[in-house]
Amino acid sequence: MFTKSIKIVFITLALVLIAQSAEAQCAMCKATAESNAQGGGGIASGLNEGILWLMFFPYMLLGGVAYLWYRHNKKTKNQVANEN
Incomplete structure (x- = not known):
């Protein structure tokens, strides 16, 4: 359990540091x-x-996943209705 907490802290710290260095590039692109x-x-x-x-x-991608989810749920509901 303790090592899992250390991993989470390490990953969070790494993501924060990466985000700060990436933020600096926005100003350079904007100026250019x-x-x-x-x-x-x-x-x-x-x-x-x-x-x-x-x-x-x-x-x-989000729209495609939503469509597939909708189609799957509609198919499942039709199968349940046909079984009753």
């Missing part, structure tokens, strides 16, 4: 995109498009 957009470049629009693609796939 803003300076490029002011200069008439296309990096900012490409960055925004990339963000939209990254947001799209988790929602598609």
